[in-house]
Amino acid sequence: MILQETALNSLKGVYIDPKCQSAHDVISQDTVYTFMLEMIHLNYILEKPVIDDLCKLSSVEGGKFLKDFLSIIQKNIGAHVKYEPMYPNFPQQVMNASDVELVLNAILHYWSFGAWRPVYIKEKRVELDEKNPLEKLKLISLDDLREYFITLINSKTGIPVIYDEFIREGLNLGWFEDYKAKFPEIPFRVTSCKLAVECLKQGKSIDYFVKTTTDVLRIMAVYSGQPPELDKVVKFKSMRRKERRVLIQNLERVISVEDVKRHTSIWIRAFHCLHVGEYGGKVNEIASRFRNENNVATKNTALCKAIEASDIDTAVKILKNLPSMFARYLDKLLRDSQHDQETLLEFSNIAAGVESKILLQALGHFKGNNKVEQKTVFAKSKLILIEKKENQKVLANSVAVKVVDTIRKALVEKYKLLNHFNKDSKVYITKEAEGILLPMQLNTGSNSNKRSIARGSRLLPNEADLDKNIIRFFVYWVGRDIDLSGVFLAEDLETTSYINYTNLREGYAVHSGDITSAPNGASEFIDIDITKALADGFRYVEMSVRVFSGPNFVEHEECFAGYMMRQEAQAGEIFEPSTVRTKMDLVCETRDINPFMFDLVTKELIWLDIPSHPKVFGPNNVNVNINQIKETLKASLELPLLKVNMRELLDLHVEAGSATIVDDPKDANFVVGLGDGDLDLYDFATINSKWI
Structure with a gap:
């Protein structure tokens, strides 16, 4: 099943096992x-090669294959469950109901601890008659999946963690040997450590x-079922003696x-946990130092002291x-240097040696110089706002412009070696590239979604x-x-x-009614009526999903959310699979998540996927947490000022x-599209592997 899921979600196609x-x-x-x-x-619509191969399915295995594949698609869009909201004739039923009816129903539902719900006859709804985009599915081979594994x-x-099972399957199929034959190492250490644990x-x-000391620590964390990012206290599992010996041997080599x-x-x-005393050697010596000394000096001590004392010459x-x-x-x-031009010159001399990923992060940072009041950091589970320190020197915009120019030149030189384009290349870049940020800080551990897009x-x-x-909007749990x-x-961004x-x-806007208990x-x-919301003065609307009572989302048997686009609110079933755009x-x-928001003027979806922690007092609802939500949404709207977008990256490759950039895809020999083209902006793996 995992190969079929990956073929569908990542390669937009169908993998048919020859067996x-x-x-x-x-x-x-x-x-x-x-x-x-x-x-x-x-x-979904199938290309002819897919249909031809489906017709070759055996009478024994074929029916099961089609049923399983259909269930994958249904689950992808949330069509695998039955939807029964409080008011079955939503939305008109709620809009027409009296305040007394709505309040009385809510009180009785709460008094029964969610067991009682009002009984209404479901009325026949007008048939849905709307155009919806069809997605073509191509035929995917096992070689295609192997290449995607390598990418x-x-x-x-x-x-994202949704690929962990696919990576394990690829490892079992021997695909990693093909990777090792092509590349000397895995560029992202967390990915490397996940594979190391399986081995x-x-x-x-x-x-x-x-390759590094921290690699061993991450391997131990993942082995123990803990996050490899090491952003919280790690509780290590007991390991077999043989496994400990392997880790110690590797640690001796790199510590x-x-x-x-x-x-x-x-x-x-x-x-x-490693029982280092049993093995002696360099690892045991260093372990003893950290047990017995309060502040172990390192080669970086001089650097830290220089930066803390603003001794820029020494630091440089x-x-x-x-x-x-x-x-x-x-x-x-x-900011701290008295001779910023000399410092920048020293950096320009070594900029070619900086990893391209870090250069792109720095490019986004300096292009956003002084454009926001506070820096925003989206940590794994919460939003961190970093205020400017009192008396902190402001970096002059003229200096920031020079830094941006220095970084761009360094990246252009690096990208010449990648050789994606040449003087004969005619490149068409879809307009969406301007709005899509580089997929370098994806939410890799929280939510499962077939789209991997940067916040x-x-x-x-x-x-x-x-x-x-x-x-x-919809939620099911x-x-x-x-x-x-x-x-x-x-x-x-204040009026709410x-x-x-x-x-x-x-x-x-109208809500389908609050349900407080869902054992089944x-x-x-x-x-949301876009025209009426705009008329009332609102520019944005954000979806918020919160656990009012109960465990975290991950502890629920099932929970998902998404949105549909509809022409007529009362037409079709309340949940219509063909109108689902994201699930x-x-x-x-x-216990709360901000999946996405909409710019009602442009009808653009703004991707959030931001889990956070509610306030510790009062009920966990938007009423109590409205200020926290506003901070999150403001910070999200500022992200394009502080990050590099895909158009900016592609311009570097073009340069x-x-x-030559062309305005019509018909005139191009290389097309950058959204969901299609020679480079698909949704294909984060190819972008991160070959273009960053």
Whole structure:
């Protein structure tokens, strides 16, 4: 199943296992035809090679294959469950109901602890008659999947956890040997450590994966079921003696006092878990130092002291031999330096030695110089706002412009070596590239979604949705009380309103009713009338999903959310698979999530996928947490000012190859598209592996 899922979600196609096919006893054409009609109902259409191969399915295996594949698609868009909101004739039923009816129903539902719900006759609805985009599915081979595995592993940034099972399958199929034949190492250390754990458990060598001290620590964390990012206290599992010996042998080869000091408290636990005293050697000596000395000096001690004392000349002398670290400290060095031009000159001399990923991060930082009041950091589970320190020197915009120019020149020189374009290349770049940020900081551990997009990215509506006026949010869960809310912001980002269980309707939006208990599953919906919301002065609307009572999302049996685009609110079923545009499985370790928001003027979807922690007092609803939500949304809207977008990256490659940008894809020999083209902007793995 995992190969079929990856083929569908990542390669936009169908993988058919040859074992399911037969040369003689094949499935009936009527069965294949019925399957094709079901696919069209779900907005998918099959290319001819796919149909031809489906007709070769055996009569024994074919039916099961088609049923399993259909279930994958249904689950992708949320069509695999039954939706029963509080008010079955939503939205008109809620808009027409009296205040007394709505309040009385809510009180009785709450008094019964969610067991009682009002009984209404479901009225016949007008048949849905709307255009929706069809997605073509191509035929995917096992070689295609192997190549995608290699591309995924070669990504320079984090890989979402939804790919973990595919990576394990690729490892079992021997695809990693093909990777090792092409590349000397895995560029992203967290990915490397995940693979190392699988090899360690299988008794295979992990020498290829261990390049630094921290690699061993990450391997131990992943082995223990903990996050590899080492951003919280790690509880290590007991390991077999053979496994400990393998880790110690690798650690002896790479251990560095500097690396140990970066995670001192975690390493002290790790040394204890590894029983380093049994082995002696360099590892045991360093472990003893960190147990017995309060502040172990390292080679970086002089650098830290110099930066703390604003001794920029000394710091620069040290950093000239550490290019990537120089780039990370560049902002502070320039702000504290009395001779910023000399400091910048020293950086320009070594800029070519800085990793391209770090250069791109620095490029985004300096292009946003003085454009926001506070820097925003989206940590794994919460939003961190970093205020400017009192009396902190402001970096002059003229200096920032020179830094940007220096970084761009360094990147262009690097990208000349990649040789994606040449002087004969005619490149068409879709307009969406301007709104999509580089996929370098994806939410890799919280939510499961077939789209992997960077936070703050903007997606234009497809042509079929341009005239649609209704955005319909939905959430489905099994368990206790989860609440769906819509938060509205005006242009000033201060004026707010919200639709939730405390306020079921306004002139521009309506909620389907609050359900507080769902042992067998429940759903809630919100309709937003774009025209009316704009008329009432609102520019943005954000979806908020919160656990009012009960465990974190990940502890629920099932929970997902998404949105639909509708022309007529009362037409079709409340949940219509063909109108679903995004569905996200909520599996984060928090009790609230901000999946996305809409710019109602442009109809752009603004991708958020931001889990956070609610306030510790009062009910966990948007009413209490509105200020926190506003901070999150403001910060998200500012991200394009501080990050590099895909158009900017592609312009660097065009300049590197002396290529020409054309305005019409028909005139191009290389097309950058959204969901299609020679480079697909949704294909984060290819972008991170080959273009960053």
